[in-house]
Amino acid sequence: MSPETNQARHDRDSVARSALALLDEVGLADLSMRRIAARLDVQPSALYWHFTSKQELLAELADRITASIPRGSDGVLATARGIRDALFTHRDGAELVLSTYALQLGSSHAQSVLTAALEAHGAPDAADRGAAILHFVLGHATLVQQRMHADSHGALPTAGEIDVTAGLDRVFDLGVTALAGVLSAPATPPRARA
Amino acid sequence: MSPETNQARHDRDSVARSALALLDEVGLADLSMRRIAARLDVQPSALYWHFTSKQELLAELADRITASIPRGSDGVLATARGIRDALFTHRDGAELVLSTYALQLGSSHAQSVLTAALEAHGAPDAADRGAAILHFVLGHATLVQQRMHADSHGALPTAGEIDVTAGLDRVFDLGVTALAGVLSAPATPPRARA
DNA sequence: ACCTGAACACCGTTCAAGT
DNA sequence: ACCTGAACACCGTTCAAGT
Numbered sequence: 001m002s003p004e005t006n007q008a009r010h011d012r013d014s015v016a017r018s019a020l021a022l023l024d025e026v027g028l029a030d031l032s033m034r035r036i037a038a039r040l041d042v043q044p045s046a047l048y049w050h051f052t053s054k055q056e057l058l059a060e061l062a063d064r065i066t067a068s069i070p071r072g073s074d075g076v077l078a079t080a081r082g083i084r085d086a087l088f089t090h091r092d093g094a095e096l097v098l099s100t101y102a103l104q105l106g107s108s109h110a111q112s113v114l115t116a117a118l119e120a121h122g123a124p125d126a127a128d129r130g131a132a133i134l135h136f137v138l139g140h141a142t143l144v145q146q147r148m149h150a151d152s153h154g155a156l157p158t159a160g161e162i163d164v165t166a167g168l169d170r171v172f173d174l175g176v177t178a179l180a181g182v183l184s185a186p187a188t189p190p191r192a193r194a
Numbered sequence: 195m196s197p198e199t200n201q202a203r204h205d206r207d208s209v210a211r212s213a214l215a216l217l218d219e220v221g222l223a224d225l226s227m228r229r230i231a232a233r234l235d236v237q238p239s240a241l242y243w244h245f246t247s248k249q250e251l252l253a254e255l256a257d258r259i260t261a262s263i264p265r266g267s268d269g270v271l272a273t274a275r276g277i278r279d280a281l282f283t284h285r286d287g288a289e290l291v292l293s294t295y296a297l298q299l300g301s302s303h304a305q306s307v308l309t310a311a312l313e314a315h316g317a318p319d320a321a322d323r324g325a326a327i328l329h330f331v332l333g334h335a336t337l338v339q340q341r342m343h344a345d346s347h348g349a350l351p352t353a354g355e356i357d358v359t360a361g362l363d364r365v366f367d368l369g370v371t372a373l374a375g376v377l378s379a380p381a382t383p384p385r386a387r388a
Numbered sequence: 389a390c391c392t393g394a395a396c397a398c399c400g401t402t403c404a405a406g407t
Numbered sequence: 408a409c410c411t412g413a414a415c416a417c418c419g420t421t422c423a424a425g426t
Contacts, residue, residue, distance in 0.1 A: 102340035132369035139333020146296035175326035178372045
């Protein structure tokens, strides 16, 4: 009985996976190194063998979230939805990716997927439009996700029976198609050019 | 010599102003209740006479930042720039307003100024476009502001001599004009309708 | 009306030392 | 290679008590 007696012995991957699971349970604000350590039955200082700082751990989590973004979706809108949905996969995922991206840590996978989709569509300023769409998606998703969670637990001024999330999908689609350029706008079919 | 002997005696306004000044010096991450209290020569617990929580204080700061957004600028792009510049007026202003707005605390002054500008321009979906532009501006400004400050202090992977801020103004203008609708696009002058 | 003093339950990080 | 134990310098918040 030497293999799984009860000693833990973790590595980078097991720490990150445990942290990601804890993120879903308690949210980013309560995701502390001490809580992660407790979940692994380990002293807080043990985490610093695997990650040099909390920031590095968070960057790893952000990378795992963006890594699940599907490449080569059909069209810019579908790609943008893929990014948004990846952010929504984990609690506070948008906020986490936004702040990590701002500090220029973590990969730029989302950015590259977006510009690829734009180039495939023949957009003129693929790089600039890709950046703009990414900024919009991150801002939008951060706002919506925080609001969604605040709604589910009643901790805000409830304005009657109105669902605050209603209409936000419409705003998202409008935003992405507008930023992508006239080519992929759904309401106005592209007029054949001479 | 009774008026200004040395006793402090503060109110809501003096606390908020001191906190805003400290924000510019140390940034949002290091803006603690204890630091604000120290700056006012007061015990940390004294702050809770004026604000029920740190979150309420931060919401007040966010309101003061957005209150400086000018109403009735000429055009949607100018209005959006006014919002961005107001966020840039204080260190981490964009991040602060974004997170406060997400929690649905603080005023929606920025939102209303934007939709007003859009309606004045005769945009069809003024409310939706206003929301989309606000999400874009908040996401964009948060990203840019964090990157700007990381640049000025050398704490990131410097990719040669390239200025990271270069081209971001272009992305901002492109994003806002695209989201506002074809009417106010600068590169393509509005073709006279029949 | 506004503040002190003391406490409670937490943080991230470092570092010698253990196995 | 991976972890413990103990410490350091912090947090936000509460609450009785002072003036």
